[in-house]
Amino acid sequence: MALLGCGVVGTEVVRLLREQAGDLAARVGVPLELAGIAVRRPERVREGVPRELLTTDAQGLVTRDDVDIVIEVIGGIEPARTLMLEAMKTGKSVVTANKALLAEDGATLFAAAREYGADLYYEASVAGAIPLLRPLRESLVGDHVHRVLGIVNGTTNYILDQMDTHGAGFNEALEEAQALGYAEADPTADVEGFDAAAKAAILAQLAFHTPVTAADVHREGITEVSAADVAGAKEMNSVVKLLAICERVPAAEGRNGRGVSVRVYPAMIPRSHPLASVREAYNAVFVEAESAGSLMFYGAGAGGAPTASAVLGDLVAVARNLRGGTPGPVEVTYAKLPVLPMGETRTRYYIQLDVADRSGVLATVAEEFAKHDVSIQAVRQVGSGEDAQLVVVTHRAADAALTTTVERLRSLDDVREVASVMRVEADEV
Ligand SMILES: NC(=O)c1ccc[n+]([C@@H]2O[C@H](COP(=O)([O-])OP(=O)(O)OC[C@H]3O[C@@H](n4cnc5c(N)ncnc54)[C@H](O)[C@@H]3O)[C@@H](O)[C@H]2O)c1
Ligand SMILES: N[C@@H](CCO)C(=O)O
Numbered sequence: 001m002a003l004l005g006c007g008v009v010g011t012e013v014v015r016l017l018r019e020q021a022g023d024l025a026a027r028v029g030v031p032l033e034l035a036g037i038a039v040r041r042p043e044r045v046r047e048g049v050p051r052e053l054l055t056t057d058a059q060g061l062v063t064r065d066d067v068d069i070v071i072e073v074i075g076g077i078e079p080a081r082t083l084m085l086e087a088m089k090t091g092k093s094v095v096t097a098n099k100a101l102l103a104e105d106g107a108t109l110f111a112a113a114r115e116y117g118a119d120l121y122y123e124a125s126v127a128g129a130i131p132l133l134r135p136l137r138e139s140l141v142g143d144h145v146h147r148v149l150g151i152v153n154g155t156t157n158y159i160l161d162q163m164d165t166h167g168a169g170f171n172e173a174l175e176e177a178q179a180l181g182y183a184e185a186d187p188t189a190d191v192e193g194f195d196a197a198a199k200a201a202i203l204a205q206l207a208f209h210t211p212v213t214a215a216d217v218h219r220e221g222i223t224e225v226s227a228a229d230v231a232g233a234k235e236m237n238s239v240v241k242l243l244a245i246c247e248r249v250p251a252a253e254g255r256n257g258r259g260v261s262v263r264v265y266p267a268m269i270p271r272s273h274p275l276a277s278v279r280e281a282y283n284a285v286f287v288e289a290e291s292a293g294s295l296m297f298y299g300a301g302a303g304g305a306p307t308a309s310a311v312l313g314d315l316v317a318v319a320r321n322l323r324g325g326t327p328g329p330v331e332v333t334y335a336k337l338p339v340l341p342m343g344e345t346r347t348r349y350y351i352q353l354d355v356a357d358r359s360g361v362l363a364t365v366a367e368e369f370a371k372h373d374v375s376i377q378a379v380r381q382v383g384s385g386e387d388a389q390l391v392v393v394t395h396r397a398a399d400a401a402l403t404t405t406v407e408r409l410r411s412l413d414d415v416r417e418v419a420s421v422m423r424v425e426a427d428e429v
C-alpha cells in the first residue's frame with residue numbers, strides 16, 4: 001500500500017495500521033503493509049510515523065510494483081487527481097477521503113475505475129466515520145430514495161452550536177474547530193458551504209443514480225448568520241443548522257420525479273427535531289426511502305481518528321476484494337435526472353422586520369406576500385413604537401417568489417429594516 005499525504009487524517013491512518021496490524025491481517029487474510037508515504041515536508045516531525053517510509057516522490061510511489069492499493073489523503077484537485085488516475089491506470093485500487101475532487105470530477109475517476117477494473121472507495125469523504133456511502137451504495141441500492149437531509153459539516157455545526165449555547169463569536173468558535181482538526185486546510189471551504197455542497201453532490205449522485213457535481217448544488221454558507229438570526233430562532237423554539245438537502249421533486253406522473261433539488265444553506269429547524277440535538281462537530285443524516293422508510297445515521301463527521309476509521313474500513317474491503325479477485329461496486333448514473341434551479345424549489349421562510357408601529361402596516365406587508373402568491377402561516381408583532389417588529393413565517397412557496405417578496409419588503413417605507421431572513425426546514429414550526 002501507498003499513503004499519499006500525512007496530515008491530520010494520514011497520521012491517524014498510519015497509527016491505526018500499526019496498532020491494529022495483527023487484527024487487520026487476520027481480517028483480510030494477508031498483512032497490510034505500507035510501502036511508502038508521500039509527503040511534502042519530510043523534515044516535519046510526525047509522531048509514530050516511520051521516517052524511512054517517507055518520500056517526496058508521490059508519482060514514483062503510486063506506480064511502484066509492490067503497491068496495489070493507494071490511499072489518498074492529500075485533498076484538493078491536483079495533484080490528487082493525477083496521482084489517483086496514475087494508480088488506477090497501473091491496476092491499483094484507490095481509497096480516498098477527497099470530497100472536493102469527487103464532487104468536482106468524480107466522473108473521470110469512476111470512468112478510470114471502470115476502464116481499469118480498479119476499486120474506488122470513498123466512505124471517509126462524506127460524514128467522516130459514519131457509514132453512509134456504503135449503505136447508500138450497497139444496502140439501499142434496491143430501494144427508491146426520495147430524500148437525503150442532514151448536517152454534513154462538523155466545523156460549521158460546531159460554530160453554530162457554540163453561537164447557540166454559549167453566545168460565542170464566530171471567529172472564536174472557528175479557531176476552536178481548527179484546533180480540534182475538524183476544519184479543512186482553508187476553512188473557507190467549511191464556512192462558505194463548499195465542503196457541505198461537495199458532500200451533497202456525492203450523496204445526491206449515489207441516492208438518485210444521477211450525475212451531480214458541486215457546481216450543480218445551490219450553496220449558501222454560514223458567514224452571514226448573525227446573532228439576530230440565532231436569537232430569532234431561539235424565540236421560535238428553533239435552532240439554526242447548516243443543512244444539506246437532496247430530494248426528488250415530484251412530477252404529476254412517473255416515479256423518478258421532475259428532477260432533483262440539491263442545496264446547502266443555513267436553516268431554522270424546530271428544537272424538537274432530532275437534527276436539532278446534533279451538537280458540536282457531530283454529523284447526522286436522514287435518508288428517506290420508499291420501502292425502508294426513514295433511516296438516521298449519526299456520529300463523528302470530522303477529526304483525524306474518526307475519518308481514519310472510515311479509511312481503514314474501505315482499505316479492508318478493497319484488500320478483501322483483491323484477495324478474492326472480485327472488484328467492488330462501480331457507480332452507475334443511469335437516471336440522468338435534471339438538477340432543478342433553486343428558484344423552483346419550494347421552501348418556507350422566517351422573516352423578521354423592523355417596522356413603523358402604525359395602523360395599516362400589517363396590511364401593507366401582508367399585501368406584498370399575497371402579490372407573490374406566498375401564503376403566510378403565522379405573523380406576530382413584538383414590541384411597539386420605535387422597537388416594533390413583525391415576525392412572519394410562511395407556508396411553502398417557490399424560493400424565487402420568496403426572495404422577490406423579501407426584496408420588495410426591503411423597499412417599503414413602513415419597513416425600517418429586514419432584520420433576519422432564514423429558511424425553515426423539517427417539520428412545521
Ligand atoms: N480532517 C478531517 O476531519 C477530514 C474528514 C473527512 C475527510 N477529510 C479529507 O481528508 C483529506 C485530508 O485532510 P486532512 O485534514 O488530513 O488535511 P491536512 O491538510 O491535515 O493533510 C494533508 C497533507 O497532505 C500534504 N500534501 C499536500 N500536497 C502534497 C503532495 N503533493 N504530496 C504529498 N503530500 C502532500 C500536506 O502537506 C498535508 O500534510 C482531505 O481530502 C479532506 O477533505 C478530512
Ligand atoms: N472540514 C470537514 C471535515 C470532514 O469532512 C468538516 O468540518 O466536517
Ligand code: NA
Pocket residue numbers: 123124125126127128129130131132133310
Ligand atoms: Na462516511
